[in-house]
Amino acid sequence: MIAIDGLEFRYSEGDFRLVIDTLAIEPGTFAAVIGPSGAGKTTLLRIVSGIVTPDAGRVVTHGVEVSGLSDAERRDFRIRNVGMVFQEFELIEHLSVLDNVLLPFRITRALELDDAARERARALAAKVGIEDKLVRYPGHLSQGERQRLAVCRALVTKPVLLLADEPTGNLDPSNKGRVLDILLECAQDEGATLLTVTHDHDLLDRFGRIIDVRDLHVSAASA
Numbered sequence: 001m002i003a004i005d006g007l008e009f010r011y012s013e014g015d016f017r018l019v020i021d022t023l024a025i026e027p028g029t030f031a032a033v034i035g036p037s038g039a040g041k042t043t044l045l046r047i048v049s050g051i052v053t054p055d056a057g058r059v060v061t062h063g064v065e066v067s068g069l070s071d072a073e074r075r076d077f078r079i080r081n082v083g084m085v086f087q088e089f090e091l092i093e094h095l096s097v098l099d100n101v102l103l104p105f106r107i108t109r110a111l112e113l114d115d116a117a118r119e120r121a122r123a124l125a126a127k128v129g130i131e132d133k134l135v136r137y138p139g140h141l142s143q144g145e146r147q148r149l150a151v152c153r154a155l156v157t158k159p160v161l162l163l164a165d166e167p168t169g170n171l172d173p174s175n176k177g178r179v180l181d182i183l184l185e186c187a188q189d190e191g192a193t194l195l196t197v198t199h200d201h202d203l204l205d206r207f208g209r210i211i212d213v214r215d216l217h218v219s220a221a222s223a
Contacts, residue, residue, distance in 0.1 A: 001027040001161065001193040002048055007057030009047060018043055020057070020216045025209070027160075030184060030194045032204055035213035041197040042087065044213065045163045048195065049082050050074035062160055079108045083154035083192075085164040085183075089146050091138040098134040101125065101152045111157060124152040127182055143170040151179055155186050162187055164196040168203065180206060 002025040009018040018040040025031055033041045046052045047059055050066035051074075059067040062081050066074055078084070091100050099106075101121040105113035125131045128148035130141075138146055147170045154162060164183060168176040180203060187194040196207070204210055 001025055001029065001062060002195075003058075003060040004047075005058045007047070007054045007059065009043065009052070009054045016040070016043075018047075020044075023211075023216060025193060025195065025211075027193055028191055029209055030187060030207045031196070031209040031211055032207040033195060033197045033211045033213065034199070034201070034204070039213045041213055042165050045084075045165055045195065045197060048161075049078050049084060049163055051078070076108060076110050079104055079157070080110050081160050083157060083159035083162045085147075085150050085154045085162075085167045087165040087169065087197075089138075089150045091146060091149060093138050095137070096134065097125070097130065097136050097138065097141070097149055098122070100138065100149055101156055103153060104157050117156065120158075121152065121156050124155055124182075125149075128152060128179065144172065144175050147171055148175070148179060151182060155182075158190050158192075160190070160192050162192050162194045162196075164194070166197055166199065168198070168200060176200070176203070 004020050004023040007020040010016060033044060035041055047054060048061055050069060053067050058065060064077060066077060069077060092103060098121060102113060102117065105111045105117055122131065125134055128151060130145055130148050133141060133145060151167060162183060167183060168179055171179060183194060184206065
């Protein structure tokens with residue numbers, strides 16, 4: 001599913017540097033990415049998804065060398081294959097909850113927005129307990145509800161790869177377990193790979209693999 005070789009990455013500003021000699025993640029793996037703040041956990045997700053490209057090295061995701069694609073090709077690849085839960089949610093405030101869930105279908109012709117997609121959006125909202133909020137706007141939701149909305153949007157396209165950046169970071173203990181259950185259950189149902197950044201070590205026993213960025217030959221001053 002994911003293969004990284006000889007990767008080097010720097011941001012244009014600051015002295016952050018990420019170096020990964022090799023990293024392989026098999027299809028269907030549920031992996032947690034851990035490490036101290038500033039070590040490169042979020043950057044790793046951004047590279048795997050093709051949001052950013054490395055200065056050197058090769059990144060293959062779902063059989064596609066994303067590091068060699070153009071910006072437009074990487075965007076289409078993400079929409080078709082990757083579901084993402086961003087740390088800051090990245091919700092569109094002037095769209096309703098339902099329209100936020102369905103946003104991936106509205107930003108590309110690669111996906112068809114049909115009745116099945118709408119029904120899946122509503123079913124996911126019911127699973128996470130926000131089915132009664134579908135006509136509201138993100139500004140009227142609690143932090144936990146916004147987080148669950150972001151999870152629904154990531155899952156609605158049935159992606160082969162789920163990338164989640166602190167998906168339980170703003171949730172109370174009961175909802176932490178609930179949201180993680182949904183991510184794991186949906187990943188298993190779809191045969192998807194799940195890569196999750198987390199600081200919550202109480203959740204690590206739920207994952208089949210733990211990746212500590214400090215073991216990847218990483219050099220970083222800030223992320």
